[in-house]
Amino acid sequence: MKRWTSATEMSHSVAIEELLFFIERVANGAATLRFLCGEPGFGISLLVRMASQRAHARNLVTLTVPMDLDWGEELSVQGRADLVGKLMRSIATAQKPNGKAIDVLFRRFAERCAADVSAFHKSPASVLENATREIILLPGGPGLIASLSSYCDAFEKKDRNRMKDAVRSVASAPLQEVREIDGSFSGSALLELAPANLLHLLSALARACDYDGLLVIGEKKSGSLPAERDAGSNAFGTIVESIEQAIHDGASGLGVILPMRPGEMETVLEDLGHRDRARSTDHGSNEADEHHMALTRMMISVPALTVADFAEVG
Known part of the structure; x- marks a missing residue:
């Protein structure tokens, strides 16, 4: 059986432990966010599946959110209906883990x-x-x-x-x-x-149905987010802001896992920093920097493979 080096296995174990601890907190009523950050092919998909399975085992409902989600006001009524319908159909439980x-x-x-x-x-x-x-x-x-x-x-x-x-x-x-x-x-x-209100409402619904909360999992359809700021990165920034707003509004038992590459993390943080500065008149730079640091602390790093790993697996 193929195995990574002991150092890489240890690093992955740390990421797994962080993820399981995060889910445990959500099952106990916390509302929080984690970025699952790493290069593709290095176990992020496995960790996402593990998170979903663990969430169901801990009596949580899961919801999949496309990371290019567009909640713009210009979206048509039918477009919003399709979007809400898609989110509702993605709701999964231990009894129906596939949605x-x-x-x-x-x-x-x-x-x-x-x-x-x-x-x-x-x-x-x-x-x-x-x-x-x-x-x-x-x-x-x-x-x-x-x-x-x-x-x-x-x-x-x-x-x-x-x-x-x-x-x-x-x-x-x-x-x-x-x-x-x-x-x-x-x-x-x-x-x-608004997205924040919908997430808050669904987490409350989950608890009203005798579940312990809601775990929202970001889904990437294709490739990575563009390096430059455009509709994709702006939409992702909107998701992050909506999650923070739902938490600020008092949602409990609400956890969010957003997988991404390191470069995408930098782009999103930069976009959010620009938004913070645009909204703030006094001490805008300090508030933006504090927000940046707070989001950075929410990152779970998935380690890349080393040269020794490639040598071991051939």
Whole structure:
């Protein structure tokens, strides 16, 4: 069996330990971000898969976010519907590790509510209100609660068609399908949410469904981010800002892992520094530098292979 040198194996072990500790923190309610930084072909994909498996084992929901995600205001309504639908379909759990698990969350929520109604002899409305006390305070919360309420009612009556409709109101992409179901459903409301609000809402949904939180994993479709600032790097900067905003707004049990190359990390940090300076009037440079340092400390380094490694594996 091919093996790396002991030094490289030790370095990879350190990265793995950092990643597992990070996931443990999220499962215990922390909200935080990590950049998984290294060259392609040196185990980043393996670490991402390991993170997803560990997250599911620790009762976390996972969500995959394309790292070239465009949430620009110029995006059409249909474009936003397709984007939200794609994110919803990427939701995965231990029961459905390959995605399309929003129905698992809804069913688990309904089972929790039904159990509480029976155990505490409360009305379904009272149990629903208690289970969604965090969701109701968030942008998009009332619409999501309408979908959950409809699902719970259909679950109690064993109406599978209405259960599917309630799930589709959140998970389906085409806007016309959302409108055809029920105007009170949350599909159209989710389209209006800023990325930070959507991440916060989904982490709250995961916890309301008796999961311990949400792990968001960045996905790179092709190659690396361009070296120069353009739509790709700007979109990535928007993702980072949105994550920070969700954490600042009080999200808990929210973890984010973003894989990237070292050069991409530098580009994104530079872009964010320019944004910081553009927003700040007094002491802008110091604030930008502090932000840069804070983000740098969130990096998990995946070591490159050495000459000795290549010699050992042939």
